[in-house]
Amino acid sequence: MRRWTRAKLVETTRLSQDTQRYTFGLSPPATKLGLETGQHIQIGFHFKDSLVFRPYTPVRPVLDKEEDGTFDLVVKTYFPDENQPGGTMSNILDCLQEGEEVEVKGPSGAIRYQGHGCFSVDDKTYTFDNVSLILGGSGVTPGYQIIARVLEDKTDKTKLRVIDANKSEDDILLKGELEQLSKEHGNQFEIVHVLSHPGDGWGGLKGHVNEDIIKKHAFEPSDRTVALLCGPPTMIQKAVLPVLQAWGYDEDKNLFGF
Known part of the structure; x- marks a missing residue:
C-alpha cells in the first residue's frame, strides 16, 4: 500500500x-x-x-x-x-x-526480521543468536512483533531478553500477552518491567533504565548478539545508548533503533 x-x-x-x-x-x-x-x-x-x-x-x-x-x-x-x-x-x-x-x-521501517536470527537492516543482512530489546511505552509494539514471530516457530532458537520501561503498571502495553509468552517459553524469552512511578503493590524493578539494569538483564555484546531499541527519545539517547556503546555495542553492527 x-x-x-x-x-x-x-x-x-x-x-x-x-x-x-x-x-x-x-x-x-x-x-x-x-x-x-x-x-x-x-x-x-x-x-x-x-x-x-x-x-x-x-x-x-x-x-x-x-x-x-x-x-x-x-x-x-x-x-x-x-x-x-x-x-x-x-x-x-x-x-x-x-x-x-x-x-x-x-x-x-528499516528493521525486518526474516526468522532464525536473521535481520535485514537498511538492506544489509545480519544474523544473531541473542536479541536484547530495550523498549519504552508504545515502543513495545515492534518488539512484540519480533518476540511473537520467534516464539511461534519451534525451529527458531533465537534467545530474547527484554527490558520494558513504563511509568506505571497500567501503562504496560500487551502485558498479558508478554507474560503468557514468558511462561510458555521461559528458557528462550525473559522480560523485566521497569516502572518510574510504581504503585505500592509493585514487586518489580523501580526507577529508570540505567547501567545496572541493562548489564543485568540484557545480553553481553558480541558478534552474535544484537540490541534493538524503541522508546521515548530522551530515554534512548540519554539513558540507553551511552551505556550500550560503552559496554561494547556498535551502531550499524549490532545496535539498531526502530
Whole structure:
C-alpha cells in the first residue's frame, strides 16, 4: 500500500482506562497489510482541512497465517491536561466510532526480521543468536512483533531478553500477552518491567533504565548478539545508548533503533 488506502474501524476493545485495541478492516482491493516483522504503517485522519498521520506498529497480523484483511493496533490515549496538549492521533482514535474510516499507508521501517536470527537492516543482512530489546511505552509494539514471530516457530532458537520501561503498571502495553509468552517459553524469552512511578503493590524493578539494569538483564555484546531499541527519545539517547556503546555495542553492527 504505497498510496493511502481506507480502513474501517470494525471493533474497539478497551484494555485499560486509557488504552484500547482497535481492529480495522482494509477496503478492497487491499486484502492484506504485507508487513514484514518489525515494520510499521502510517495511520492518517482528515482533521480541520489537513491530514494528521502517525506511525503505528500493528500487533496483529504478526504471522502470515493471521492475514485476513484486518489488523489490530494497541494504542494508549494521551489525554490533554494542564501539563500537556494530549496526543492528536491517539485522541482521534479514542473518539472514532465503529464504521468510521482512517487512511492507511505502508509498510515502512528499516528493521525486518526474516526468522532464525536473521535481520535485514537498511538492506544489509545480519544474523544473531541473542536479541536484547530495550523498549519504552508504545515502543513495545515492534518488539512484540519480533518476540511473537520467534516464539511461534519451534525451529527458531533465537534467545530474547527484554527490558520494558513504563511509568506505571497500567501503562504496560500487551502485558498479558508478554507474560503468557514468558511462561510458555521461559528458557528462550525473559522480560523485566521497569516502572518510574510504581504503585505500592509493585514487586518489580523501580526507577529508570540505567547501567545496572541493562548489564543485568540484557545480553553481553558480541558478534552474535544484537540490541534493538524503541522508546521515548530522551530515554534512548540519554539513558540507553551511552551505556550500550560503552559496554561494547556498535551502531550499524549490532545496535539498531526502530
